[in-house]
Amino acid sequence: MSRGEMADFLRRRREALRPAQMPATAVHPPGPRARRTPGLRREEVAVLAGVSTNYYERLEQARAPRPSPQVLTALGTALRLTTAEREHLARLAGQIPPSTDADRTPVSADARRLLHRLGPTPAYVVNDLEDIMAWNAAAAMLITDFAQLSVHERNTVRLAIRLGGTLCSAPTGVAEGDFARQSAAHLRAAGARHPADRALGELVNDYAAHNPDFVAGWRSHDVRPRPALRKRLRHPELGELELDRQTLLMPGSSMRLVLYTADPGSPSATALARLSPPNATP
Known part of the structure; x- marks a missing residue:
């Protein structure tokens, strides 16, 4: 049990909620003084979850014993957690x-054929650590020649550092923040699965x-998956591209x-069609 991580996660999710989202009977009516903290108060979450305020306070202070599955379910409902967030909690x-450690087994032959x-x-294909485990020739032509990289460098996050925040050089600041927050969410969830x-x-x-x-994304303790991300990339041969980066769980x-x-019929789609990968996949 990671009491500190759990306490921070609960606090962040509580602060992300707004009283207007909650049943009127569960929140304190507005008074002459503004709320001193963002989101719901601890006692309001306790009411929604059906636990004592003292117990919930100790959870957020990392001082409470391990909560039961029933309490976790109640907290998930009170905090309006998604399926991914409930699993993380x-x-x-x-x-x-x-x-055990993140999956570094070879990618199956079926996946390579796909x-x-x-x-x-x-x-x-990436694993929990964002290691690039297999790729097709079009990806190498768009991004970089992965075969020339070491296993350590063959990682989407390390490539983001190396290539200025995205997997291809892009206009400064464009989509970099979205990619960084997406990476934070993936790695936060992976950290709970592989704490060692x-x-x-x-x-x-x-x-x-x-x-x-x-x-900022890491501190927010947001673990919700982001299956789609729009990116504007500047490729040395294809020019500026507007692409959707889509992620599917295998x-x-x-x-x-x-x-x-790319959007069908768009200039970016036309440019992508110019990628003519050879008949080989690593």
């Missing part, structure tokens, strides 16, 4: 055992030193498939 509370069949659609993974901790520290948007695995697509 259960892991922090020790109700779901931590996993990458190859995507043709001019750039795509790659040193490589993950090093990755977080490296990106935090590079990107303030990542730091069935039966913790790995994810990342694809870059």
Whole structure:
């Protein structure tokens, strides 16, 4: 059980809620003085969850014993947590055992064939640590020649640091913050699954030193997945592209498939079609 992490997560989710979102019977009516803290008060969450205020306060102070599954369910409902957030809370509370180190097993032959069949659609497979485990030729042509990178460098976050905040050079500041916050959410959730993974901790520290948007995302304790992200990239041969970065969880695995697509009929779609990958996939 990670009491400190759980306490911070509960506080962040409580502060993200607004009294207007809650039933009128569960929140204090507005008085002559403004609320001193953002979001709901601790006693209001306690009422919504059906627990004592003292117990909830101790949870946020990292002083309470491990909450039961029933209490976690009640807190999830009170704080309006998503499915991903409820799972994260259960892991922090020790109700779901931590996993071993992030999956670094080879990508299956079926997944590699899928990458190859995507043709001019750039795509790659990442694990929990954002390591790029496999890719197609279109992704190498759009982003970089992954085969020339070391295993350590073959990571979306490390490439973001190396290439100025995105997987391709882009106009300053465009979409960089969104990518950083998306990375923070993924790595926060991965940290709860693999609390003893040193490589993950090093990755977080490296990106935090590079990107303030990542730091803000990390501190917000937001673990909600962001399956889609629009990016504007400047490719040396294809010019400026506006692409959608879509992330899909691969069935039966913790790995994810990342694809870059463009709006049909758009100049970016025409440019992507010019990618003519050879008949080989690493």
